[in-house]
Amino acid sequence: MEPDDRSDEPENTTDPHRGYGDRGYGDRGYDAEDLLAALGDAAEDRAGETEPPACRLVEISLTVNGDEILQDVKLDIPAHACTVIMGPSGSGKSTLLKTAAGLLVPDTGYVEILGTNPNHATDRELERLRARNGFVFQDDALWQNLSLLQNLTLPVRYHRHDLASDSVTERINGLVGELGAPRRLELRPANVSAGERKIISFVRAIVGDPELLFLDEPTTSVDGEHADLMIRKLRELKERNVTLVAVTHNARIASQLADYVVVLKAGRILRFGSLHEISRSNEPEVGRILTDVLSETATYDGDILELLDPETNTYLT
């Protein structure tokens, strides 16, 4: 699916779902449509130029235990931009992300990652392709029988024989310090908190300088301060032309990073386009899903208020 531009159609003022987001967060009475419009304005100038896609999904269908998780998915994920996949719980977001990363083999269709179909690649080609990717799992997926340091050094040692161990250690220490990860890297993953494991998982994904980074709820379990550090790092990676593909419910990630948004429902792509287009979409279902997803997070950490507050809203500038 190419980015959609149907949002240029006139607003449907008689939309029965128009008042869906009017929940009156705080006393200010901000509604989610205002939020979406604000997000769209922020992203207006961020959409990437037309280039070969970083990742191409062609007519993908995937069934797991009789359930059709993905249905006829066609998607070109733009290179050097951030694409955020959003949708209600159980809509197939993580499955879509794993399929896009070549971790799940679809029943029909195929995937091309950085121009390579992983199912047709030789072992060596696949190894080289993987070395150019990073993936942050929703539940960290650290190797439990290794220390945190070994979790970080193993992929680098495996792929980069040319690097001296001192420079690897230096790079790891730099990233660990920058992201506020636990300093005691000799510990096993079971001995640190879920948030710390998530940060280490994030460091593992970026330590090899990936060209394409997949993120599945990267800030889940991470406190606000460390989440901000992660988002700052992601912005830095984006500025260095790293392609980001993220599944998130976090409004801050969507607002500060997204160039494109995929709206997923029941395994089908409901809409794909720039954040600006999607946030101004007059399709009630798209609006309802985004409102639900964004306000779900905002209910807990006040994102909507923060995003709409002119004093604290820095992303609009």
Place this chain on the structure above:
Amino acid sequence: MRGAIEQIGSATIVRVRKLLYALGFMVDVFKQTFRFTTSRRVGTHVLTMQILFTGVEALSVVATISLSLGAVIVIQGLSLLPQFGQGQLIFDILIIVITRELGPLLTAVIVTARSGTAISTELGNMVISHEIEAYTVTGINPIRHIVVPRFIGVTLSTLLLNLYFNLFGLLGSFVVTQFVNPIPLREYLSGLLASLSLTDVVSSVVKSIVFGAIIALVATFHGLQVERATTEIPVAAIRSVSHGIILLIIANAIITLIYYI
């Protein structure tokens, strides 16, 4: 009637597919084992740990069982065989039972019970916690990094444990002989060596290598068959033991048959 035939047909197709998948897995493990031994050695730590767990930590269990078995064979043999004037056959029986048959088989059963279940459980947990996916996505081949060190480790350990089993089994029988019908060590050893042929040694070594490979392949295969629920893990461990032991007994019969052809 037609429905029953269809059910049998579809069940057969599923079984054939599973068998082909298992064969494909086996071929991949052999291929990656070759690459593991000829290229970089990131998995050597896993290999060392596997040998330590399977080979070294099982030593006391193997020694106890083989000492007891050797003792029982001598007690039974020396109470029965002299009645027929065949007391010297005790050495042949010791070699047949300990070196050729029960040594490799019992060692393999011990390794299946200890290491086969442990490997299936560990790999099943790694699947559930997405650690295997993490290997895949970071470009580290999980077969080469996770399965191959266990395959080599279990195979080598089974071979070494079989040697220990023989050593302790034959030693145990000598110790018991001293209580029942004392003979000098030199005479005991010469009796054993006279009964031992090169084919006995080859048969024992071949069996323990084949058994080790079977245990490792079955355990890793079932461990990686776990998909998403933790309840699948004990099922994988049980299948690892039951399928493993069945295959061990079949392989033992085939190798013994070849020995006598």
